[in-house]
Amino acid sequence: MDCGFNWEYNSLINELTQGLEHAKQLRASFSYDKIQELDFHLQMIFSSFEKSLSILKWNDTVTQSPLLIAPLVSTGAPESSISVDDNNNNNVSSEIPHVGYGEGTVYADVTPKIDDQDFKYVSKKRKQMPTWSEQVRVNAENGYERPTDDGFSWRKYGQKDILGAKYPRSYYRCTYRLMQNCWATKQVQRSDDDPALFEITYKGSHTCNQTFHSATQLKSPEKHKLKKQANNPRTIQSNQMLANFQANLRVNINDLDKKEATSSFQFSPTFSGFVGENLHFQRSQDDDNLVGGYSLSFVSPTTPESSYFSLPSSHMNGSRRIHNVHHSESDLPDLFSANTSSTSSPIIGLEFPLERVELDPNFPFHNSEFFR
DNA sequence: GTAATTTGACCGAA
DNA sequence: TTCGGTCAAATTAC
Known part of the structure; x- marks a missing residue:
């Protein structure tokens, strides 16, 4: 039973x-x-x-x-x-x-x-499982053939040629379907007109705790540490919030300030940075609301008090240096790339795509709460 | 050896 | 009968 x-x-x-x-x-x-x-x-x-x-x-x-x-x-x-x-x-x-x-x-x-x-x-x-869709753009220039990670672990279980569609549709289920009885699935369909664009249809919400299982694949003592963290209700909730947040990430770098962007700075290994139109990079002072360390912010020149994102170092497991920030190639003008150096130890919590992030400048956010 | 992906076959809905 | 969704054996990756 x-x-x-x-x-x-x-x-x-x-x-x-x-x-x-x-x-x-x-x-x-x-x-x-x-x-x-x-x-x-x-x-x-x-x-x-x-x-x-x-x-x-x-x-x-x-x-x-x-x-x-x-x-x-x-x-x-x-x-x-x-x-x-x-x-x-x-x-x-x-x-x-x-x-x-x-x-x-x-x-x-x-x-x-x-x-x-x-x-x-x-x-x-x-x-009639709850269904919703979103579109994700990827940079195919550097070999990205599928949408970036959405924060959950998926297992591909099928691929099908769809009538009238140029590209096949891929079917994914939650990796933890059997272990945690999580019945979330998603379908990924590449756009005929724009190969860099993927339509992702999610069916059902995750009932699993994926942080826990990520932790079980690590060696101790990190394993123990992450397990403990994963069982924190706040962590579980934050994971869902992060997933929602991530689903809304898009980026526009039309006015990327190259001078700022090419300077190096400490950075989360899983957030690669973002610059919206009329925004520029700025390494900020510590946020009084956060626990220790540095944070990275984006500040709008016009409304500096309202457009920002910050990440406390207390939630990084080791720091990274980011470099080679540059515009993507001409066919994907709304993307930029950045490389990170080293991969010391895995970050605690959800992992985001390393090299590429999209941020919609019209999507305001403040996600400090997610990391506290 | 284990986990993930691929792919042909099967099934139900339309 | 066709087509989309899923299964599961075979294959590939780690």
Whole structure:
């Protein structure tokens, strides 16, 4: 039977918790001179509540079936939300060997069969998993054939030529589907018109704790340290926030200040820097709100108090020096590149693409909160 | 040896 | 019958 882990319930809790957190920060930081920060939290709140509603609508539709109840005791698998019910003997366990796959999984004869009508509900439920899409641009010049990391660990399980599409579609599932019953999936489709552009469709929210599993692959004592950190609820929540944040990263470097950009500075190994239109690099003074170390900021010449990003060194595990910041080639004018030196020890927490980051100058953010 | 990817086959939906 | 999504054996990468 089930391990007490519920996919939709946890997703909902995650989303609502995030929304609440952003609302709190919004209230705490309300000030006319922090309008961009406020805007960021508003966007995150909207996103959280939209996803929550999506999950609720999805669940509400499916639970019209008498079999598909008890969301708190079902497994994480969308198709295994059929609850244990001694009265009608419709017991279906995710641990019982089954044949077939995917939508309308056919269970082995040792279990009671699901009739056709029930199948429709099961299939419908998976179909109605919360879905959202985003577009990611990559720099194919340097061999980037797939979108940059989105902060989660994915396992590719299929590729398919799509009718009318120039490029095949790739299918990914969460690496921790089996270990943590996480049923998030994504599809990646390259744009016909713009090969550097990828349409990524996510289905279902992550219910896994990926920091934990990253840590388990490391050697001790880092392993122990990261495990401890990963179990911190704040860390788990921050991971989700970071993923959301990362999903909104874009970059425009049309007015990159080359003089500033080519100077070296200490830098996170996983954030490679960003310059928006009319912005320039500036290595900032320590942020009083952060714990120790230096931080890197982006300051708008016109509104220096409102456009910035900072990263405390206390969350870096070893420092890096970044160099060779330069514009990308002409076919990808909105990207820039930078190289980092050395890779001492892995960073704690989520990892972001090293060499390339996109930042939309229209997307205000202040992510100091993520790292505290 | 283990984990990840590739790829042909299978299945359900339309 | 076609097509998109998934599985799982074979292959490749680490």
